[in-house]
Amino acid sequence: MSRTVGVIGMGYVGLTLTAALARKGYVVHGVDVQPAVLRALAAGRPHIFEPGVAEAFAEHINRSIFVDSALPAGTVDATVICVSTPVDEHTRRPNLTNLAAAARLVGQSCTAETLVVVRSTVPVGASRAVVLPPLLEAWGSGVRLVMAPERTIQGQALRELVELPQVIGGLDDESLQAGVALFEGLAERIVPVSSLEAAEMVKLSNNCHTDLIYAYGNEVALIAERHGLDPLEVIRAANLDYPRPDLARPGYVGGGCLSKDPYLMVGSAGDTPPFLVERARRLNEHLPVHVATRVVEHLRELRGATRGLRLSVLGWAYKGWPPTDDMRGTPIEAMMPIFTEAGLVVLGHDPMVSDTVVRQYGGEPVSLDKAFSEADAVLVVNDHPDYRAIRLDAVLGGHRPALIFDSWRILDEPAVRAAGIRYAGIGYAAGAAPTAAGA
Template structure:
């Protein structure tokens, strides 16, 4: 139930392991697309599975068939943008539907990411009222986009049960999918595994960003500092700075915090605030550098490369994308934002405030270029060959994927996250246009 990223990839992986799968979703648009063999999300291998199995061992529809052995709840559990409180209404509605459609012999699996205690507090009661005896497990999704079909088989599947009978049924089901199953002592323990994985990742990335912000204040190169700190040092490596988004890392810390009591959590919220601040900080730095190099911001043309939240593995996912936090800063400064992404459609770029452009024009017809993600197409760019006669005057290379010296030798101001080296004489414009209405 729920054919978003989690449900669709799980359905495909189960079908490939010999399961008979019926995908349920409430969106007519999603169902129409899937029935025609077109998947509405990008994931390597997904469309091939649908082309081979749709109509046979894989079917989709708005309702469950009469008899199923297991129902996996993969519905969204968003957080409110203002209050940051979890919205569990989709999960509650799905549980109520399962209570009406199925019976006590059906194994119910919570796959959605939830605050600790949600499976027992939200999903269990309607099932108990309808059936009495319930078989319920929590088996969190832990894949990375771009590798999901492989990781669903290779990663250990964590399973926590309501009781011994539930746990045994869950272990049997996921044992047919994965090479390793990890039984947990409770529903809550399994819920906390997923939150711990993602919040730890968010925290690790935030420390790299903290180092970058401190390095920037002292005029240092954060990558130089991080590389030296990691080199042959037998402790956990520091992460390099970068944006932290996506549907999980931008949401799960709030789910973890909502399920905690007392004075904490102490680290999770601070890490999330820092990672959400970084895109805003970078946008302000870009605006200031454009003002320095162009003499104005209003009407200056900024080409943004990379609108999806990450470039590798490639995705078209816009959830938690840095550009969403950056655009208000650019718009206030009066920048004209051009957009390019190998995976994101032109319509989506327009919907998010950009004017689509080609990769060539991003360099030849702009005053500044901002690289947000590290898609392989961008890593393959010979930036020097794309500069042309006109510009740009600034390249803000968030992932340090271009040859800095080539750009600086061509008179282009180069900068990155936490890295704002002084321009060489060749980079300084001979004349600055006056600021107008900036």
Template sequence: MANRIGIVGMGYVGLTLAAGLARNGCEVHGVDSEPRVREELSAGRVHLYEPGLAEALRDTLGRNLFVHPALPPDLDAAVICVSTPVRDDTRQPDLTNVAAAATEIARRCGSQTLVVVRSTVPVGTSRRVVLPALTAAWGRARLVMAPERTIQGQALRELTELPQVVGGLDDDSRRAGVALFGRLARQVVPVSSLETAELVKLANNCHTDLIYAYGNEVALLAGAHGVDPLEVIRAANHDYPRPDLARPGFVGGSCLSKDPYLFGASAPAHTPLLVAAARRRNEQLPVQVAETVVRRLRQLRGATAGATLAVLGWAYKGWPPTDDMRGAAVVAMLPAFGRAGLRVLGHDPLVADEVIRAHGGEPVSLDKAFSEADAVLVLNDHPDYRGLPVGTLLPGTAVRFVYDSWRILDEEAVRAAGVHYESLGYRPTREPV
């Protein structure tokens, strides 16, 4: 049974896994290439937002969770939890971190160590990139792929509640992987190969991207015909036994913004048409909304140069809450706002002021966001925005336009204040703009 476990990469995936395993009695040794990350964790400070993680670190750090610059020897298992980005220019996967992690494990550990690939990778990566580094050093290897499938905001709970999929290089590897994740999760699903497990993760995330893209396509079509997309979706879903249509909205985060490209890189013989088209739809949506906001401001104000736009919700999602800016809609929108000469105010319940500044926004309170703006753009559905008293915040301000991406504000209160209201695929038809 694996009791002494090393985890390479103390980002979101690695740190939550480390906390989960440590809480279940394992001795966990986390390593990270970033000195800042190691320093923060060694001091008991969590460098990312995840409910319950700070408490888990407090309970386990120095007892059975340790942070190092390099893996210690004599590990029962070593888990690769490094990032697998796609290159900005080609959108091809960059597996440099995976290769480096495999080389480090091969150098520090031995053939008795179970090696686990947890990072999301193109199909074939575990066998093609990780395995050769291990066998070159050891002659043989025990290797499994066990993809991470949690959602930010409830990862510690889902690590236990979600089935853990484990695919092995061989029967011995798979049995060891099942035993390891059986210490963490209520249910483990063994699959026949490394490649099967790799594709499970990509299939899950690309399916989610497809579902959201379709909801966005329906919303845009509804808007073109002057009908309410939420009315269409509610009616379509009402007591209908087929899969529900998704509400329209922005799609971001570290997984959904890159995994479709990893899916595509897994298919050398053909281009996955559906997945590629869905990704394009979801990537184009923030740009289309930004252009709509600029156009509407120009219509209402006569010019955009010097106008002030308050953007609420900079993290890529509001529920479950996160501070993650990877794939956030605002990042794709800011160039259009800059070209229009807009001053951009920024507010987010979790994103730090310095992060908003780094992206070109001016951090403000909610009161100031409304009192100084000509228009307000709500980009995520954080609970703090759902109960905003727009009926008292808007009167007496210069706000002429509210774009409520998730339809969480009180539309009637906005319009009663004489302010134009709009959302994805939705604009009240009796308004003259």
């Protein structure tokens, strides 16, 4: 079994895999091109929050975890490619430049004896079309190549890397067996599939299905809003003791995977665009814009002109549970242009996100108590446990916001309304009447 592993790319996927492998007794050489990342990791201070990772690095750095800007030549039994595979901001086409560069690095640093693992999420066919050619050019024949997609959720990655079935597809049988041997030392269950492409599509299928599920919950909420209905009432009644798949609650859908992977699936479809995947992604991207617009509309109804009003936004990371500091796909990015156009002063609070990052996105950092006492409106964007634990009597002072828009419906609605504050959520406003379109 391979015991010395190179990991190229110390982003979320590579960082968590490095920590998990070290905890299982592997020697890991992590590679990244960003000097600041390397300095932080070399000091045992991971640049990304994930429970257990900091402890793993503190214990294993310079013992069984080593980081550098290149692989040590000829020393690793396997190399795992974990680089980012972004999509173009405008065209949404996959950009596989990092993947190709990582493959060339492996070809220069390793030999045909090295097992090469693609763990980055890629369009179907990319492992064979982008990674394999540089390896063949460098080594001739004998390449051992597998695709082993990462499928963990933030906040539970170190546990899921061990407990989730590890899907592996190989270039050939020899590659597959080498991949199985590598991951048997990490995961409790291995699921071999027939090809590189099958493994690639497993990852895309998982994430696109999740995006579709959430999109449907958001669709229900937007239609309920047109009729003055409470979408949570509709969804709860629809799900109660009904033996079909549950409907999802409405909510924002972001993060590094769900905001990107549907476009990788679209790119995999060739000349026949998918019927569902891109439309669902567009709906989920529209939701933050819709909410921001509704917040402004509520404020205009309550206060007239909005210019100069103060809006507190609670939750800047893309999700609150499990807690994360990840800003990829964060709703606030799409919301800020609408708030800016309305002339709102945006105050920001997030237990996981630094004041520096809040400022980078256009907010003014604020404490949780002042988020309520010094604002004209409060928008709860994510469901961090600190927000679920809010007691309104402890945060409401003499100056009270006119509006609390509770995206996740985690606050005490009766208490909000009893305080004379308008309460609203995604697809919902307390006491709303049907619109003309829904009457």
